[in-house]
Each structure stands twice: as C-alpha cells, then as structure tokens.
Amino acid sequence: MLGVKKSKSREVRWMLTFADLITLLFCFFVYLSLFNKPQVDLKTGFIVNEKTISALKDRLPDSTVSSLNSMKELFFENKEQFVQKLEKLIGQKQASLYKTQILIESMATGKVEEASGVMNVVVLINEKVEEDLRIPLFFAGNARRGPVDPELCTIEGLTRDAVEIQEFDYVLGAEVAIIPEGKFETSFPLCVVNDKLYEDPEEILVQIGKLRGDVERGNFVTRSIMIQDDEPLPSVSFEINRRDLYKGISNITAQISPISGVKTEIPLKFKGTAKEGKDFRFIDGATIMIYPYTEKGTVELEIIQDEVPLYATRTLVVEMDDDAIINAEVGRTAKQVNTIIGAQEMKDCSGINRFLRENKAFASFELNASKSRCILSLPSSFLFPSGGASISKQVVGQLSSFLNEIRNRYELEGDAIRVDGHTDDVPLSKKGKIKNNWELSTMRATNVATLMMEKVGFNPERIAISGYADTRPKTPYVKTDGERKNGKELREARNANRRVELIFTRPAKKERTRKFFPDPDAG
Incomplete structure (x- = not known):
C-alpha cells in the first residue's frame, strides 16, 4: 500500500509540473506580444535582379539563391504576392527564415514619368489602430523639392x-500622413x-x-x-558663324536652346590652312562645356601668328563633332x-597674295614671306618644257601679264629682285x-629675268640671277626616318623642287664707304 501511495504522489507532481510549463509558455507569449x-x-x-542576387549570394544557401534566379525581372506589386511566389519556390520553412532579407534587397525603385502629375504614396500598418495615427515623412534625393501646399x-x-x-x-501636399x-x-x-x-533621371x-x-517602423x-x-x-549652335581673328586670346562660344538641366559637352574638330601649334592653340582643350541652367559655354x-605677315590670312574652320556631343544635338x-x-x-606681300587667290590660272604658284622678303615660287612645269630652258610659247603672254601686275604693286616698289633657278x-x-x-638652272633663271626686263619693263639694275641646280631642294628627298623616298613620294618631291623663285627684298640702306688708302697725289 505504501508503494502505491508513493507512485501516485510522483504522478501528481509530474502533472503539476506540466501545468506549470503550459502556464509559463502562455505567459511568455503574452510577454512577447507586449513588445x-x-x-x-x-x-x-x-x-x-542582378543586384539582388549579388547582395544575397554570400548570405543565403546556394540552393535558395539559385531558386531566386527563376524570379528575375518579375515585378510584384506588394509584399504578399512576392512572399507567396517565394514560398512556392523555396518552401515555407526556407521562406520564413530568409524572406525579410530577400524582401529588403528586392525593393523596387518606383519610376514615374515627368508628365504624370499627381501620384499617391501609400503608407501601410499591419494592425488596425484604435485612434488616428500621425506618421511624419522626410524627403531627400537629388530632385529639387518645392513647397508643401495642398492646393498646389x-x-x-x-x-x-x-x-x-x-x-x-x-511639390508636396503634406509632410504628415494620417x-x-x-x-x-x-x-x-x-x-x-x-x-x-x-534632365537626367532624378531621385526622390x-x-x-x-x-x-x-x-x-517596419x-x-x-x-x-x-x-x-x-x-x-536641346540643340547647340555657335554664337556666330564667321569672323576675323587677330593675335591674342579669343573665345569660341556655343549656346544651347532650350536651357538644359545637365552638363553638355561639345568636342570640336578643326580644319583649314591654319596650323595648330603654329597659328593657334586651344588653351584648355578643344571641348566646350555648357553647365546646367546656363545658356552658353566657351573655350x-x-x-599665335608669330610668322604670319601683316594682312596675310589663314583659315581656321571649327566644327562641332556631332558624333561625340553629350546631352545635346x-x-x-x-x-x-x-x-x-x-x-x-613682315614684308608686305598682300597684293601678290590677293592676286593669286583671285586668279585660278596661277593656282600652282606659291607665295611665302619673311621679315624682309616675298618669295614667289614658279613651278618649272608651268614655265618650261621637260628638260628645256626656254619659256614655253603658250605661257609667255600669261606670265608677262602676271609679272606686269606685280611690277606695279606699291609694296614691291624699289625692291631688289633675285631670280633663282632650281x-x-x-x-x-x-x-x-x-x-x-x-647650267640648266642658271639658263632658266636667265630666261625668266630676260622676260621680266625686256617684255615687262623691270629695271635691270634691280635684278640678280642665280642657279643652284639641285642643292637647295624645297621638299627633301629623304623621309623623317632617314630613308630615301621612292615611288610617288619621290616624284612629288622632284616636281616641287623644279622651280624658279622670284625673291623681292627690301632695299638695304645705303652705307657710307671710305677709302682707307687714299691716293697721296690726290689734292
């Protein structure tokens, strides 16, 4: 009998212990619910998307990440739809463990067209509230925020x-949601x-x-x-399309229409007779920048013009590189x-230069200038038959007309003239x-000088004649790497070097001379 009583006592104690456990669990859940x-x-x-996968691949099991790939680029309007799809893919147990991480990394960026006008942003709560709940809101991002005005x-x-x-x-209708x-x-x-x-896309x-x-907060x-x-x-254009430039600093200006909210870059390209580094240079690069909310940009x-004579001209054509323009057309x-x-x-050769530009018949003539000389190069192919020294009959009249024109130029008046054959x-x-x-170079120079004196009327006292054969080539026969030219390059060099040059030089000031050993018998 005593043994039976002891057994019942242990059973009662066990039942009391289980009841206490249930009570404790209930209290625990009540306690949790309070928080x-x-x-x-x-x-x-x-x-x-790829950003989501990249953020989660080191935090989740490979099988879970692999399952997420089948959801790529699918858009879900709310959390419930997303979780439902997730549970089907990875199971409820896995979803309960990882859904919060996955949801946070999968939040979609809202996109709205600028012309949308009014949009409503929704605020959710997971339990009903017993009284009106005020929710303060803050706004940031690079979008420019306007006033808070319910009527606006x-x-x-x-x-x-x-x-x-x-x-x-x-603009906002309110900063507090209720x-x-x-x-x-x-x-x-x-x-x-x-x-x-x-503008670029802007973020709120x-x-x-x-x-x-x-x-x-959730x-x-x-x-x-x-x-x-x-x-x-927007479109970009040069402010002016044609102008004259002189030595010094000038601006090349482009304007944009309408004004833009982003930086516009306009790379420039150039061509013409002006040489970069010799006649001009861009000080800070050849790209015009037009900054946001401004109308114009300049470079x-x-x-430079260190070696260009007074009134001589070079052409610089500046163009917009339309294939490289950024944020404009x-x-x-x-x-x-x-x-x-x-x-x-420098020596004024502007009259000769103007005449050559206006008369295409003399397009093969070349004019250069220095501080004291005008150097007019006449190609032998224009003047002489191949290998000959006599001026071709068909060009005598044309050449005489040209020489008569430059003889009457005031800027060449009184100049010494040297006729050089090459x-x-x-x-x-x-x-x-x-x-x-x-002999050939000297004879050619002599025949040109004779024409100048006898047919055109140049003063013989002002003319000197020289022949240099092939010793002073205008175009070298050797490349920059030291190798001799051949083929087409060699033919072009030889053609350029066969020439007669008329060199007009400012007359030197007369110098006083003195005889150091005078005749002792002189009175």
Missing part, C-alpha cells in the same frame, strides 16, 4: 501655377512638376520618420522614386569659319646641249 508593436511601412513593389499639389494647382514652379521637380482609426493604410499626394528642362527618397506611441520605411524626363534633347583660343550653326589675320611686322636631282643626259643641272 510586438504594430509596424508601419511604405507600400512598395518588389523585383529580383493638385492637377488644377500644377496647371494654374505651371510657370511659378518650373524651378522645382516636385492613418485613420480602424484602417490599415493611407496615402499622401506627391506632385511631379513637368518642367521644360532636359521618401522616408518614414520617428514614430511615437505603441507603433514602430522593414520598408524608405522608398526611392525616380522621375523619368520626357523632354527632347579660349590663342592666335547639333543645331543650325555647327560650323564657324575664322579668318586669322596676320599681325607680324632643278631636281636627276642628272641630265650628256648627249644634250645642256650639260648639267647647274
């Missing part, structure tokens, strides 16, 4: 005050301003602020909203023609009348 406050979130969509943040307000709000990207008693959600208006600026960051009372308290611009590309151009004036006017005090490096045949290139 599980209602949570407030911003309503957002969800999408799995309406379709009518945006239309009525369209001009006044052009400087903003969005969830009414007994409700699970509310919304507040956010109004996108449809400005006239071409909406964030739930600190909450008071028996509620707390996992989705920040939402990114991207405003997608709908304006066409500085330095005109080419407008009406994409080319600017600059005429660089010589400023160096040949190429090909030796003459010993069977011909002319024995060598020295």
Whole structure:
C-alpha cells in the first residue's frame, strides 16, 4: 500500500509540473506580444535582379539563391504576392527564415514619368489602430523639392501655377500622413512638376520618420522614386558663324536652346590652312562645356601668328563633332569659319597674295614671306618644257601679264629682285646641249629675268640671277626616318623642287664707304 501511495504522489507532481510549463509558455507569449508593436511601412513593389542576387549570394544557401534566379525581372506589386511566389519556390520553412532579407534587397525603385502629375504614396500598418495615427515623412534625393501646399499639389494647382514652379521637380501636399482609426493604410499626394528642362533621371527618397506611441517602423520605411524626363534633347549652335581673328586670346562660344538641366559637352574638330601649334592653340582643350541652367559655354583660343605677315590670312574652320556631343544635338550653326589675320611686322606681300587667290590660272604658284622678303615660287612645269630652258610659247603672254601686275604693286616698289633657278636631282643626259643641272638652272633663271626686263619693263639694275641646280631642294628627298623616298613620294618631291623663285627684298640702306688708302697725289 505504501508503494502505491508513493507512485501516485510522483504522478501528481509530474502533472503539476506540466501545468506549470503550459502556464509559463502562455505567459511568455503574452510577454512577447507586449513588445510586438504594430509596424508601419511604405507600400512598395518588389523585383529580383542582378543586384539582388549579388547582395544575397554570400548570405543565403546556394540552393535558395539559385531558386531566386527563376524570379528575375518579375515585378510584384506588394509584399504578399512576392512572399507567396517565394514560398512556392523555396518552401515555407526556407521562406520564413530568409524572406525579410530577400524582401529588403528586392525593393523596387518606383519610376514615374515627368508628365504624370499627381501620384499617391501609400503608407501601410499591419494592425488596425484604435485612434488616428500621425506618421511624419522626410524627403531627400537629388530632385529639387518645392513647397508643401495642398492646393498646389493638385492637377488644377500644377496647371494654374505651371510657370511659378518650373524651378522645382516636385511639390508636396503634406509632410504628415494620417492613418485613420480602424484602417490599415493611407496615402499622401506627391506632385511631379513637368518642367521644360532636359534632365537626367532624378531621385526622390521618401522616408518614414520617428514614430511615437505603441507603433514602430517596419522593414520598408524608405522608398526611392525616380522621375523619368520626357523632354527632347536641346540643340547647340555657335554664337556666330564667321569672323576675323587677330593675335591674342579669343573665345569660341556655343549656346544651347532650350536651357538644359545637365552638363553638355561639345568636342570640336578643326580644319583649314591654319596650323595648330603654329597659328593657334586651344588653351584648355578643344571641348566646350555648357553647365546646367546656363545658356552658353566657351573655350579660349590663342592666335599665335608669330610668322604670319601683316594682312596675310589663314583659315581656321571649327566644327562641332556631332558624333561625340553629350546631352545635346547639333543645331543650325555647327560650323564657324575664322579668318586669322596676320599681325607680324613682315614684308608686305598682300597684293601678290590677293592676286593669286583671285586668279585660278596661277593656282600652282606659291607665295611665302619673311621679315624682309616675298618669295614667289614658279613651278618649272608651268614655265618650261621637260628638260628645256626656254619659256614655253603658250605661257609667255600669261606670265608677262602676271609679272606686269606685280611690277606695279606699291609694296614691291624699289625692291631688289633675285631670280633663282632650281632643278631636281636627276642628272641630265650628256648627249644634250645642256650639260648639267647647274647650267640648266642658271639658263632658266636667265630666261625668266630676260622676260621680266625686256617684255615687262623691270629695271635691270634691280635684278640678280642665280642657279643652284639641285642643292637647295624645297621638299627633301629623304623621309623623317632617314630613308630615301621612292615611288610617288619621290616624284612629288622632284616636281616641287623644279622651280624658279622670284625673291623681292627690301632695299638695304645705303652705307657710307671710305677709302682707307687714299691716293697721296690726290689734292
């Protein structure tokens, strides 16, 4: 009997212990419920993309990450849809373990067109509230925020005050959202301003602020909203299309229309007779920058002109590189023609230069200048038959007319004239009348000088004659690497070197001379 009593006593103690355990568990869950406050979130969509996979691959099992790949680029409007799909893929157990991490990394960026006008941002709570709940909101991002005005943040307000709000990207109807008693959600208006600026996408960051009372912020308290611009590309044009430039600093200016909200880059390319580094240089690079909200941009151009005579010209054609322009398209004036006017005090050859430019028959003639000389190069192919020294009959009249024109130029009045003959490096045949290139170059110079004196009327006292054979080539026969030219390059060099040069030189000042050993018998 005693043994039976002891057994019942142990059974009672065990039953009491189990009851105590149930009570403790109940109390524990009640205790936890006291700390599980209602949570407030911003309503957002969800999408799995490469960024999501990359962020989760080191934190989740490989099998879970692999399953997420089948959800890539699928958009879910709310958390419930996303979780339902996730549970089907990885199971409820796995989903319960990892869904919060996956949801946070899969929050979709909201995109809204600039012309959308009024949009409503939804705020959610997971339990009904017993009284109205005020939720403070904060706004950040690179989008320009306008005023908080319930009347302005309406379709009518945006239309009525369209001009006044052009400087903003969005305006607000409120900075506080209120969830009414007994409700699970509310919304507040956010109004996108449809400005006239071409802009990059702009971001609005909406964030739930600190909450008071028996509620707390959830996992989705920040939402990114991207405003997608709908304006066409602005156009860029040069401010002027033609001008004269002189030695010094000049600006090349481009203007944009309409004004843009992003930086515009306009790379320039150039061509013409002006040489970079010799006639001009861009001081800070050949790209025009037009900064946001400004009308114009410039680059500085330095005109060098160290060796260009007074009134001589070079042409610099500057063009916009339309394939490389960033954030704009080419407008009406994409080319600017600059005429660089010589400023160096050099020998004035402008009259000859003008005559050559106006008379295409003498296009093969070449004119150069230095401080004291005008050097006029006449190609032998124009003057003489191949290998001959006599001026071709068909060009005598034309050449005489040209020489008569330059004889009457006031800037050449009184100049000493040297007539120099030059040949190429090909030796003459010993069977011909002319024995060598020295003789050929001298005879050619002599015949041109004779024409100048006898037919045109140049003063013989001002003329001197020289023959240099092939010793002073204008175009070298050797390449820059030291290798001798051949083929087409060699033919072109020889053709350029066969010439007669007329060199007009300022007369030297007369010098007084003195005889050091006078005749002792002189009186």
